[in-house]
Amino acid sequence: MNKCVLSASGSGHPVVCWLLTAAEMKRCDSNTSEIFGVPSVVLMERAALSCVDVIVSRQKKLEEQAGQLGLHPKRRVLIAAGGGNNGADGIAIGRLLLQEGYDVSFYLASGEEKASELLKLQLHTAKAYGAVICDTIPDGEYDIIVDALFGIGLCRPAEGIYREAIEWINAQDAFVLAVDLPSGIETDTGAVLGCAVRADVTVTFGFWKRGLLFYPGCKYTGKVICTQIGITEDGFLNQTPEAFTFTAPVAELLPARPEDGNKGTFGKVLLLAGSEAMAGAAILCGRSAFYAGSGMVKLSCPTLIHPVIQTALPEAMTADSVEASARWADVIGAGPGLSLSDRARKELLFVLQQTLQPLVLDADAINLIAKDEALLQELIEHQQNPATRRKLILTPHPGELARLEGCAIEEILKQPVFYAKKWANRLQAAVLCKGARSIAASPDGSIYINRSGNSGMAVAGSGDVLTGIVTALLSTIDDPFWALCIGVYLHGLAGDLAAHTKGEYSMTSNDIAEAVWAVLVKQEKNYV
Template sequence: MKQIVTGGQMKFLDDYTIRKIGIPSLVLMERAALSVYQALLEEKFPLKKVLVLCGTGNNGGDGVAVARMLHVTGVSADICILGKKDHYTEEMRKQVNIAENYHISFVKNAVPAEYTTIVDAVFGVGLSREVDGIYRDTIEALNRSEARIMAVDIPSGISADTGKVLGCAVKADVTVTFAYEKAGLLFYPGASYAGKVRTADIGIYKLPRNDFELSVLRCEEKDLYRIPERKPDGNKGTYGKIFLAAGSRDISGAAYLSACAALRTGAGMIKVHTREENRQVLTTMLPEAMYSFYDDEEIKKEQIQEGLTWADVIGVGPGLGTGQQAEDILYTILAEGGKPLLIDADGLNLLAGRMEVLTQYPAPILITPHLGEFSRISGVSVKEWKEAPLYLTRRFAQKYHLTVVCKDSRTVISDGSEEIFINTSGNSGMATAGSGDVLFGILMGLLAQGLTAKEAAPLGVYFHGMAGDLAASQKGEYSMIAGDMITQTTEILKKRGTVL
């Protein structure tokens, strides 16, 4: 797991390192600038003529130090400072003083088009409001230039918390961020403004994970080892039994994809409860599953109860429909399930406006709404969510005692505790029919194998994104379809043994 920070947390850690640990601010700044200088060389930036664009804060101070490092190695570097002298931080003042002693050239009205490389050191984590005036004009001119752009810590204009563009923002080719990735570099549009992100260790104190009041994390490939190991003496019961209510009249695909993904992820057994019309197609396509069918008559509660008693994990929703039968199935499960429960799609649509019934359920519940569904069940608009994705997802999880997987280009996962996850795997090709059903199946598969909802959710989402990335590498983002992701789960599970 990788630790991510918000802008406020980074400022706290900077401050803690300086005041409590005792590393002087200028030492951190020197290391920060050196890491940017090295990145300029390693990423082969064209250093014929470099402009370092600085703000008045410490991000600007980093920039002035980078200009000095370039200057002493014979690179022609101009410094242009936006903002007034009386706004300089103490560190910025010292850096400017050093640069003046070196006779580095300061320019007033830089023309970005004249430079081969531009270092963006206007705003870092201290950006506090919309960018306008001279800042906006300069950033827009910079984005129009042909120069390669290196952002210091975060592209100026991007919110370090949400990735939002505050007015306007620098479009960088490479960003060197210090100590930790900032949440704003992971969320879109910030992620696409940052270009390639390099994280540099500059000596900031590494706070233990448990000491963060709110710990923002992301999974990485080595976390695959968290998928439970297969036991040589295991049997199909060892790997869990799933009861899945999915599919409706003429909708069999969602049931197929989720059930198949669950089995491919390693679940021992699955029983699909679905409409009679799906009998032939499902039993032909997925004979490995067991089935119970219902028709136009009233749903048979005993049939469902039998499945619930047998199962270790329950899933409800994919392709279920929102008619009376679907509602009866959902409420039977809520009343009598009592086992870890996953709800998606139509299951969530049926719950809109009645979410409080979930707080009565005696076992963990995991829900996987996309942003539209989240909006419907929470009353939070998509626009509001984008302003505060971490806070709003967590608040919702707390309110209804759930693990929430809020699906977006950067899925946010929270069980309401102090640990919250942002997922970074995946690609635009995954915005394809049935992709959510595959995720649902993967999550059921992980829960069936004994992971808790909190463990399964971030790992399953990451796993699903990896499957999407592998599918895209083979079929391309345009052509890949949901079934390709199931095929790739096989490849990912093969990797499990190699990442330890």
Template sequence: MKYVLNSQEMKCCDNYTIEKVGLPSMVLMERAALAVVREALSCGCDLKRVLVVCGTGNNGGDGMAVARLLYEKGIPVDVYLAGEEEKCSAQAAAQLGILRAIGLEPVSKMPSSEYTMIVDAIFGIGLTREVTGDYAQCIRMVNESEAFVLSVDVPSGINADDGRIMGVAVKADVTVTFAYEKIGLLLYPGAGYAGRVSVQDIGINCRGLETPPPVYTYGKEDLERLPERPAYSNKGSFGKVLLVAGAANMAGAAYLSAKAAYRMGAGLVRIYTGETNRHILQNLIPEAVLTTYKEEEASLEALKESLKWADVAAIGPGLGKSFTALRVLEYVLKNAQIPLIIDADGLNLLAGHPEWLKEHKQQVIITPHLGEMSRLTGKEISDISSDLLHTAAEFARENELTCVLKDARTVVATPDQRIYINRTGNNGMATGGSGDVLTGVITGLIAQHMPVEEAAAFGVFLHGRAGDAAAKRCGMYGLMAHDLVDSISEILKPQ
């Protein structure tokens, strides 16, 4: 697990390192510059002619130090100072003096010459205003160049807190950021401007914060979080999943969720579904136990027994929006004594009865995409997509549940306001049934006794890794939901 910081948290960490630990700002600047130069030398790009574009703040000071280090290695470097020299921060002014002392005078206007690499050090994480005027023109010239672009800390023009484009922004091939990733580098559109992100340790840590940062992400090293599978065990050891899923003509959703739960390691899966799905599901997934009901009237007694039998339940995939489905959802929400995941049609039905969320008796996870979240909250999709973290966190807090808000960067928010940002997955997963697979993955983890909130975030991470594995095998265009299911076993194999 790695923390992801916003600009204010990062500034607190900087200040603590400088003021309490005693590392001078110029030392941190030198370390940052060395890290950028290492990346520039190792990324395989042409360094025949380099332009470093510097702002007047400390990010610009980092850039000037980068220019000096490259120059001292015999690499042809031009430096352009974007902004008035009189407005330079103390550190940037000191770096500018060092440049002049070694004979490297900044050019007076943005060069139009061809460069093989441009280092973007105009704005750092402190940018809060729209980029206009000469700065905007400078950024446009960087983007119009055919040079390889390396951004220092964040691409100039990207809001480090939420990934917004502040009028105009540098489109980087690589971003070298320091100590921790910034939220704006993970969320779109910022993630689309950052290119490959390289996080470099320069001696800053989060000890300066009163509490650990609430935002985090997972990496490959977190696969060790997978539930243990003791040698002395049986199918009951790995939990029982109940899926309330699949109306007429929607057996596929139930199948995908059930198979994903099994692939994830659940011991037993029961599907509570419409009678019309019996023969289809018996053929598709004979491992599952079936409890069926007539479409016009579900047996609540059978549902009651199924809920008592299970360790975790999910409701919604392919459930439909009939009166029977509504009645089943109400019963499950008000009576389930086990962790509950609500997805797909369960969310669409719930949008008409939001008060039911207040009546749940156990931990609840909801897994809406943007459209479903819009129906649940009454907010416009555009407003949700531009404020994913706040939207998910607010809904989780107000309803005392875990919200898995699905988008290109899925965000998971818990009732205590911890937030996970997922970075696995790809656009091939934008296909029917992908969400049903995610529901199965999460239920499979909870069945194996993973804490509910952790299972939500870790399930999203694994679901994305399965998608990445499937894309390598099938490509983005041909990827289907059943490919995700088949890839679960692949990503869970010992590395």
């Protein structure tokens, strides 16, 4: 993990939320018990208590509301447990609810002979308190169902009695709490393995799991509550997880602006963007660069569209070619609305071969490189050589990344983390795979998974806005990966603000750009 990720916030707000794979969580869990001596059964009891707290708190609110109407909500609970330690969590939850006076039924799908050692211990304790363990789902109606069939270890489709149990749970009119992860969701990818429980609340332990964020898994989780049960960052043993997302306000992630700065201090951005048919892309990109803090913006684009750009964005300068302005720039962004014309290719070729400034490649810049094998290989060779390597960011959507890879877009959609990491390593660059959960990868293997944003951002020009933001940030932030992560986060927050005012159906990319400044002002007021 890049050191800047760990030290960006000085205000006490957490900077990142770690997003663990199944293997990372198991290792951390094991270290907590084996290295630090916290017994697994203690961790399990705390996990069960955290789930019980959620159920009891909800029930009290229901009873208070119902009491005002003379009603009396029932407390009928079903614990649906599997044969592993997730099932043991479920049995412990049921035992604690039983002690709280709830009417609890227990269903053990695996049978006791296949139970893990911790599950056998929990079964013994539950029986001592009067629990009756059933090997079929007891007949009756339930107000609350605890899904503890599978934990983080599931790697194949749920079948047989497990599939039947999941489908039965989904058919009930009950409040469903999933323990750690809804059964049927793959921990690392969020994939649905055959079928999955649709939870109202998921209580996850210690740290978030990647599958709770990725689609389609995140559509099954309901509200996610991450509770601390004693598995802390100490359990990483200095081997930090690969993936994270932001929790700090975006204003705290940005570098401070010196009070004695000038327009040159805050970054001179050169954008190779726009064409005769797509002047709007250049305008959106340039406007967003200004809103993200750039002091000066120059657009290299065909002379024919200069009047359009100067009218829509009078703060920006224009140039007929990138060659005339290359030395002027602190950072270069290329691609939005560029087209695949001979002029565009010539300009991009000059940027790649004759400039050394930090560079952001998007859209048609990526498409031009993908269709020119010689150009692609030259870029790879330059980036693999420390003597010629430049600071580089790529921001493709899955289609553009598929063109680079030479594969079907479906392959990228199946494994976005894999391909983002592959190209980050291959180009020694920060690489983004855009999507509902955009994924940024660094050459050292770190992964940022973005949570901000909404469906209204799936609109023409949204990527142009992102390129402007990221290019502006790269002019004042030394680490390309950090600049990319913050840029994606800010872009999504601006999209969320735009959706709040315009609605996801009606918002445009210009609304996103216009919201960038408002996000920063709002966060400054809240946190500075």
